[in-house]
Amino acid sequence: MADIKKYKKNDGTTAYMFNAYVGKHPRTGKNVYRKRQGFKTKKQAEIAYANLITEIDENGIEDIKKPITFDELYHIWFDQIRLDVKGSTANSYRRWYLNYIKPYLGDVSLDKLSVVTCQKFVNDLRKSGINSYAQHRHLANQILRYAVSMEIIPDNPMRKTILPRRVKKETQLKFYTKSELEHFFNCLEDDAHQMRFVFFRVLAFTGVRKGEALGLQWEDIDFKNKKMSINKTVSVDLDGNTVTQEPKTDSSKRVISIDDVTLKLLKKWRMVQRNEYFQRGFNTSSKEQFIFTQENNQVFKGEVVTYWLNRIIKKYDLPRITPHVFRHTHTSLLLQAGIPVKEVCERLGHKDITITLGIYAHVMPEEQEKTALKFANFVGF
Numbered sequence: 001m002a003d004i005k006k007y008k009k010n011d012g013t014t015a016y017m018f019n020a021y022v023g024k025h026p027r028t029g030k031n032v033y034r035k036r037q038g039f040k041t042k043k044q045a046e047i048a049y050a051n052l053i054t055e056i057d058e059n060g061i062e063d064i065k066k067p068i069t070f071d072e073l074y075h076i077w078f079d080q081i082r083l084d085v086k087g088s089t090a091n092s093y094r095r096w097y098l099n100y101i102k103p104y105l106g107d108v109s110l111d112k113l114s115v116v117t118c119q120k121f122v123n124d125l126r127k128s129g130i131n132s133y134a135q136h137r138h139l140a141n142q143i144l145r146y147a148v149s150m151e152i153i154p155d156n157p158m159r160k161t162i163l164p165r166r167v168k169k170e171t172q173l174k175f176y177t178k179s180e181l182e183h184f185f186n187c188l189e190d191d192a193h194q195m196r197f198v199f200f201r202v203l204a205f206t207g208v209r210k211g212e213a214l215g216l217q218w219e220d221i222d223f224k225n226k227k228m229s230i231n232k233t234v235s236v237d238l239d240g241n242t243v244t245q246e247p248k249t250d251s252s253k254r255v256i257s258i259d260d261v262t263l264k265l266l267k268k269w270r271m272v273q274r275n276e277y278f279q280r281g282f283n284t285s286s287k288e289q290f291i292f293t294q295e296n297n298q299v300f301k302g303e304v305v306t307y308w309l310n311r312i313i314k315k316y317d318l319p320r321i322t323p324h325v326f327r328h329t330h331t332s333l334l335l336q337a338g339i340p341v342k343e344v345c346e347r348l349g350h351k352d353i354t355i356t357l358g359i360y361a362h363v364m365p366e367e368q369e370k371t372a373l374k375f376a377n378f379v380g381f
Contacts, residue, residue: 002018002019002020002045002049003018003019003020004016004017004018004042004045004046004049005017005018006042007037009038015037015038015039015040016037016039016040016041016042016044016045017035017036017037017038017039017045018035018036018037018045018048018049019033019034019035020033020034020035020036020049020052021033022034022052022053022056023056034052035151036048036049036052036150036151037149037150037151038146038149038150039080040084041083041084043083044080044083047079047080047083048080048150051076051079067109067110067111067112068109068110068152069106069107069108069109069110070101070102070105070106070107070108070110070113070143071102071105071106071107073110073143073144073146073147073152074097074101074102074106074143076150076152077142077143077146077147078090078093078094078097080146081093081146082238086235086245087235087236087237087238087239087243087245088235088236088237088243088245090237090238091235091236091237091238093139094238096132096135096136096139097139097143100125100130100132100136101121101136101139101140101143104121104124104125105117105118105121105140110147110152110153111153113144113153113157114157115157115160115161117157118140118157118158118160118161119161119162121137121140122137122161122162122163122164123164125137126164131166133164134163134166137158137161137163140158141156141158141159144156144157144158144159145159174321174322174325174328175325175328175329175331175332176319176321176325176326176329178333180319181204181329181333183318184200184312184318185197185200185201185204187312187315187316187318188200188312191312191315191316194268194269194272195269195272195273195292196308197265198265198266198269198291198292199213199292199305199308200308200309200326201261201262201265202216202262202266203323203326203327203330204326204329204330205258205259205261205262205330206228206256206258206262206330207256207326207327207330207331207334207347207348208228208230208256208327209233209324209327210302210305210323210324211233211234211235211302212230212232212233212247212252213292214233214234214290214292214299214300214302214305215232215233215234215244215290215299216228216230216290216291216292217287217288217289217290217291218270218286218287218288218289218291219287219288221258221263221266221291223263223266223267226257226258226259226260226263227255227256227257227258228255228256228257228258229254229255230247230252230253230254230255230256230349231246231247231253232244232245232246232247233245233246233247233252234299234300234301234302235302236301236302242298242299242300242301244299247349249349249351250351251346251349251350251351252349252351253349254346254347254349256347266291269291270291273289273291277293277297280295280296280297282297284297305323306322306323309321309322309323327348330348331344331348331356334347341353341356341357344356
């Protein structure tokens, strides 16, 4: 086993490395060592060493520097990155790579990967109209940066590429008006199971994300003080399993107020849930019980919310929207009600107030046009 050592990097952080003896060169007879560094954990270094020994056993010492493809590099990188990130994040990385990076760079040998090739990859993504091209360039850069730290390649050509300017498209932010929202719930009340009605009520009247709503447990509802704690979200891991995990940012963890009608509906649903699920053999009286669950009392996957919504939209010929539109709707109505932007930002769990301000610019342009008049009227001269 290689001697794994901890060392300090130039930026002050610590990392792990090894300089392992891997045998004698078959032609020269000289001792051969292989150095690898930049590992965040000792476990990662041990895995890299095991992979190195396996590669030598299969290919021999002479072939260890044999050029590999970008796709082969991706799999080496992915085996390590999945140890450091949440399953849902790793799942996103894998999806982005397979859909956007592999078709362009997967078969390219790393010794043939040039700045020109990388720039063409970025430009083609931009020309194809993929709005997230900067995100995919960043991921490809991250993979190649890892290859440099592992001394697989001497330099990272992706970091020298130029990110094309994004063409700003004037997109109309989708949200329901007050009357449209009321009509939606009138349709939902006629059609949906009580649980689904309460679920969409929570989305529309609290502004939480669908994953945050699906992750709610009864202990997160403070009926006495009329508060809701948002501290987790539901997502899908690498194996396609539904998991609950902490939100990505600290700002997403928040406690928000709930209106009386929504609280009343939640109380009513809790009684119905206890009765219905008890008949199926489930005791849902625990505070850890999830509020919205399948008939087998398992947490729903996020995709089911889109199915519920599409069914209502089709049946009642409603405007085509996504579940996230309820969050935009909540934001727009709060702003129209005169709630301060900072307060709206905190309620929604936005990590940056500019996100809220961007929505404000879409939903209240007429108010901005009145700014000069308001100022002049206030000053009075």
